[in-house]
Amino acid sequence: xxxxxxxxxxxxxxxxxxxxxxxxxxxxxxxxxxxxxxxxxxxxxxxxxxxxxxxxxxxxxxxxxxxxxxxxxxxxxxxxxxxxxxxxxxxxxxxxxxxxxxxxxxxxxxxxxxxxxxxxxxxxxxxxxxxxxxxxxxxxxxxxxxxxxxxxxxxxxxxxxxxxxxxxxxxxxxxxxxxxxxxxxxxxxxxxxxxxxxxxxxxxxxxxxxxxxxxxxxxxxxxxxxxxxxxxxxxxxxxxxxxxxxxxxxxxxxxxxxxxxxxxxxxxxxxxxxxxxxxxxxxxxxxxxxxxxxxxxxxxxxxxxxxxxxxxxxxxxxxxxxxxxxxxxxxxxxxxxxxxxxxxxxx
Amino acid sequence: xxxxxxxxxxxxxxxxxxxxxxxxxxxxxxxxxxxxxxxxxxxxxxxxxxxxxxxxxxxxxxxxxxxxxxxxxxxxxxxxxxxxxxxxxxxxxxxxxxxxxxxxxxxxxxxxxxxxxxxxxxxxxxxxxxxxxxxxxxxx
Numbered sequence: 001x002x003x004x005x006x007x008x009x010x011x012x013x014x015x016x017x018x019x020x021x022x023x024x025x026x027x028x029x030x031x032x033x034x035x036x037x038x039x040x041x042x043x044x045x046x047x048x049x050x051x052x053x054x055x056x057x058x059x060x061x062x063x064x065x066x067x068x069x070x071x072x073x074x075x076x077x078x079x080x081x082x083x084x085x086x087x088x089x090x091x092x093x094x095x096x097x098x099x100x101x102x103x104x105x106x107x108x109x110x111x112x113x114x115x116x117x118x119x120x121x122x123x124x125x126x127x128x129x130x131x132x133x134x135x136x137x138x139x140x141x142x143x144x145x146x147x148x149x150x151x152x153x154x155x156x157x158x159x160x161x162x163x164x165x166x167x168x169x170x171x172x173x174x175x176x177x178x179x180x181x182x183x184x185x186x187x188x189x190x191x192x193x194x195x196x197x198x199x200x201x202x203x204x205x206x207x208x209x210x211x212x213x214x215x216x217x218x219x220x221x222x223x224x225x226x227x228x229x230x231x232x233x234x235x236x237x238x239x240x241x242x243x244x245x246x247x248x249x250x251x252x253x254x255x256x257x258x259x260x261x262x263x264x265x266x267x268x269x270x271x272x273x274x275x276x277x278x279x280x281x282x283x284x285x286x287x288x289x290x291x292x293x294x295x296x297x298x299x300x301x302x303x304x305x306x307x308x309x310x311x312x313x314x315x316x317x318x319x320x321x322x323x324x325x326x327x328x329x330x331x332x333x334x335x336x337x338x339x340x341x342x343x344x345x346x347x
Numbered sequence: 348x349x350x351x352x353x354x355x356x357x358x359x360x361x362x363x364x365x366x367x368x369x370x371x372x373x374x375x376x377x378x379x380x381x382x383x384x385x386x387x388x389x390x391x392x393x394x395x396x397x398x399x400x401x402x403x404x405x406x407x408x409x410x411x412x413x414x415x416x417x418x419x420x421x422x423x424x425x426x427x428x429x430x431x432x433x434x435x436x437x438x439x440x441x442x443x444x445x446x447x448x449x450x451x452x453x454x455x456x457x458x459x460x461x462x463x464x465x466x467x468x469x470x471x472x473x474x475x476x477x478x479x480x481x482x483x484x485x486x487x
Contacts, residue, residue, distance in 0.1 A: 215442075216441055216442075216443070217441070217442070217443035218442055218443055219442070219443040219444070220443075220444060220480055220481050220484070223442060223444070224484065224486055224487065228486070249396065268405065269483070269484075269485045270485060271485040272485055273485060273486050273487065278487065279403060279481075279487040280396070280399055280400055280403050280487075283395075283399045283438070283439075284394075284395060284396045284399055286438050287395040287396075287399070287431075287434060287435055287438055288395075290434055290438060291434070312442070315441050315442075316437070316438045316441050316442065319437045319438065319440070319441040320434045320437050320438060323433055323434065323437055324430075337430060338427070338430055338431060338434070341423060341426035341427060341429070341430055342426075343416060343417070343426065344416070345429070346429050346430075346433050
């Protein structure tokens with residue numbers, strides 16, 4: 001199997017004293033979960049390439065580093081979208097990169113939790129299976145940023161049938177030099193990288209162009225149709241790594257109404273949908289996360305009604321980010337546009 | 348049938364546009380009664396949530412009126428409002444949701460006439476645009 005060397009690479013990062021711990025996916029039961037690993041002997045079943053994103057790993061890094069920066073040097077193995085999200089969370093002061101060593105992966109895409117579990121139940125190895133049936137999650141099918149950026153080291157597979165390492169920072173370069181045999185690398189590995197990446201990108205961009213075409217200008221009727229099965233569970237908000245407010249206004253007393261308010265609404269409209277504020281919730285969330293949305297697709301995965309949220313959120317956030325020539329997660333140095341301003345603009 | 352009279356919700360900064368509305372009043376400059384003014388401390392205090400709420404509750408248009416660039420009582424609230432509302436209109440536009448119904452204007456405290464003109468102009472434009480369907484839906 002082409003992935004077997006990966007765990008050796010991760011193990012050496014600890015043994016060579018580059019990091020103290022590794023944050024990586026490990027299989028449990030029908031799925032994979034993030035695990036913080038210190039004992040390298042428990043790394044043998046690590047599955048950084050497992051095509052499943054149970055939660056956005058950036059949210060895990062945020063959990064660990066939000067109150068105090070990590071004292072341990074942690075090598076966090078993250079997908080490209082998770083790295084982008086982490087960068088946004090750092091800018092939003094919800095995570096710290098201090099002592100965090102970012103290990104990116106060439107992302108093969110992910111299945112939805114449901115499909116992944118089904119494959120495991122059927123005795124199929126989801127990593128081997130990667131293909132058209134079942135399809136990848138929407139977010140991954142239309143993701144053109146499947147190559148990691150802003151990493152120290154990257155576990156790379158594109159253009160090769162074996163895993164190879166690349167560095168993306170001075171720190172990563174120094175680490176790679178310490179990792180002797182991986183550092184030397186095999187010149188053959190990754191020789192077809194550019195070709196493979198550009199083919200893949202073309203395919204994904206085409207998929208996004210199809211989907212965004214469907215979503216754009218959907219209008220009230222279609223939007224109403226799309227959100228018709230929303231049950232106001234707020235799962236999309238709960239799993240959104242960018243929705244970081246400790247208390248969301250939608251869960252606050254602002255959105256608990258006296259009975260006379262309902263009476264007034266129903267009087268005016270004849271009939272009145274309850275629970276209330278479905279479209280208000282989604283449109284507001286689109287506005288609130290627009291600058292930092294990395295289209296990771298957690299919202300869509302968490303929706304019990306299978307509402308296709310990814311396309312809507314990706315389209316609207318891309319449009320909003322373009323206003324400021326901003327791209328969520330592109331650079332740690334670019335300020336989030338809503339916290340700064342130009343004196344002359346939008347005249 | 349009665350002629351359509353649009354409802355406008357105006358979020359007016361208390362340091363400028365709300366004073367301009369007062370000034371229009373005391374100077375007996377007429378402006379359409381289509382507008383319902385909500386005084387806010389700063390245009391920068393207007394969350395997109397408020398604007399969307401107004402549109403979903405039946406407003407045909409929403410005016411966010413703040414101080415001229417450079418004149419914000421809190422230094423930069425209006426600059427922030429300008430960016431936030433640009434995002435809001437971009438989101439609405441991408442979804443095909445009549446972003447024309449949201450308007451941002453700068454109106455100084457001494458500009459009673461400008462306030463009246465802005466409201467008249469907005470009413471006329473909204474009349475052309477017609478009623479806001481989204482605010483009349485029961486299922487949103």
